[in-house]
Amino acid sequence: MATHPFRIANFRSYWLSRLSGTIAQTALAIVIGWQVYGLARETMDVRQAAFLLGMIGAAQFVPLFLLTPVTGLVADSVDRRWIVRATTAVIALVAAFLGVLTWLGELTLPALFFAAVVIGVVRAFTGPAYSALAPNLVPRESLPTAIAISSIAWQVGSIAGPSVGGLLYAIHPDVAYATITGLFVLALATMFLIGPVPQPPAQTDKHPLTRILDGFQYVRNNRLVLATITLDLFVVLLAGATALLPIYARDILHVGAQGLGVLAAGMGIGAAVTAVWFSVRPMDSNVGTKMLIAVVVFAVAVLTFGLSTSFPLSLAALIVAGGADMVSVYVRQSLIQLHTPDEMRGRVSAVSQLTISASNELGEAESGLMASLLGPVGAVAFGGIAAIVVTLLWARLFPELRAARTFDPPDMLQIEPQHGEAKP
Incomplete structure (x- = not known):
């Protein structure tokens, strides 16, 4: 029987660090977005301010894009x-x-x-290290459950963070920033509680540039990993609506900063409920087909949100989108981690993070640009329809997705993660 991840002290510290760090990061993101849009609206109309809001995503993406080859190797x-x-x-x-x-x-x-650029640099290094660290903390058979539980930390943070940021900012901006800073300090303290974990041996026989290229080559040659990474890239790039939430809260739904916090938490609510389910009942069959269905549901939910002028319906659509996205995250991360050797996880995680950031931060820029051209409603509706088309195309181009029945790679040649804890 697989060891439950929470029975491992290092994983518990990792989980607490990720929870508090995610709350702080998502709260900071919502506050920055609100402040950018608010300052922009003092001198600009809605479409100009929307474009500037999208550029915050671009400011985070550019340093991450430039640094990704290095951060994976690090x-x-x-x-x-x-x-x-x-x-x-x-x-x-x-x-x-x-x-x-x-x-x-x-x-x-x-x-x-400037802060957005620094955050982009920080995330470029943090993402691969966080993703590559988790498999070293649990035995291999516990990894899918660990991914679900780790996602709970991220999703609970996604629920609490925007609410904390929006509600505390409504009380007073100083209170919001003091709380966010304190949560980052807590994340740092709990990360120091993680004891020594094995580090994969450095490949000193290869030039660093060769090792960097090996990571990209591995992703390109493993069609299942390539399919899962690129599907997420294009779907979230097209159907991402979170960058436009300040516009919907202020100018479409008219719910203000408090309503913005609730909307921003919507996807996290659906995702957290789904992650809790997977932590108790891990998925074990037809994982590829279920992921494809979930991505279509996600796109339809985003389309519904884009067209809605009702706050309850908009919130419900975001909750459904979050639950569907969690199914995709759970399957994608399990497949990537279990199909990648430990000594290459940092580089493959860096490639994965690059596509995730491209779909998120660059997607924010795309959303801002499309909103400046089509208006916010037109931009979200266009993205939802395009994401459905991409999913159907990927199902045809990559039959490996539909053929993936379980998470285990067929050759089972991956290195057993060492977690530094005695098995029961």
Whole structure:
């Protein structure tokens, strides 16, 4: 019987760190978005402000795109715990910096964009290290459950973070920034509780550039990994609606900062419920087909949100979208982690993060651009329809997705993760 991840002390510390860090990060994102849109609307109309709001995503994506080849190699060469510790400390300082500027009344759009760039750099290093660290903390047979539980931390953070950011900002911006900074400090402290974990041996016989290219080559040659990564890239790139939430909250649904926090938590609510289900009842059959169905449901839910002018319907659509997205995340991450050797997980995770960031941050830029051309409703509706088309196309181009029955790779040649704990 597989060991439950929560019975492993290192994983418990990892989970707590991810939970508090995610709450802080998503709260910070919603506050930055609200402040950018608010400052922009002082001198711009809705479409111009929407474009500027989308550029916040681009500011985070560019450094991540440029650094990804290096960050994956770093995650496979340096103690992954220290990478997360260092980056968490930096983002805590960024939050404190914005908090001080807000308190002094000196906050400007350039300062917010500078912070977005630094956040992009931080995430470029944190993502691969976090993803590659988790499989080292649990035995192989516990990994799908660990992924579901880890996703609970992320999704609960996604629920609490925007609500914390929106509601505390409505009370006072200083309170919001003080809380966010404190949560980052808590994430840093709990990361220090993780004891030593095995690091894969460095491939000293290969040039670093060769090792970087090996990661991209592995993804390109493994069609199942390639299909799951690229499907997420294009669907979320097209159907991402979160960047436009401040516009919907302020100018379409008219629910203000508090309503923005509730809307931003909607996808997290659906995803968290789904993740809890998978932590108790892990998926074990027809995983590829279920992922494809879930992606279509996600796109339809986003389309519904885009066309809705009712706050309850909009919230319900986001909850459904979050639940469907969690199915996709669960299947995708399980397949990637279990189909990738440990000594290459950092580089493959970096490639995966690049596509995720492209779909999220670059998707925010795309949403802002499309909203400036079609209006926010037209942009979201177009993205939802396009995402459905892409999913049907990927199901045909990559039959490996429909053929994936379980998470186990057929050759079973992957290295057993070492978790540093005695098995029961």
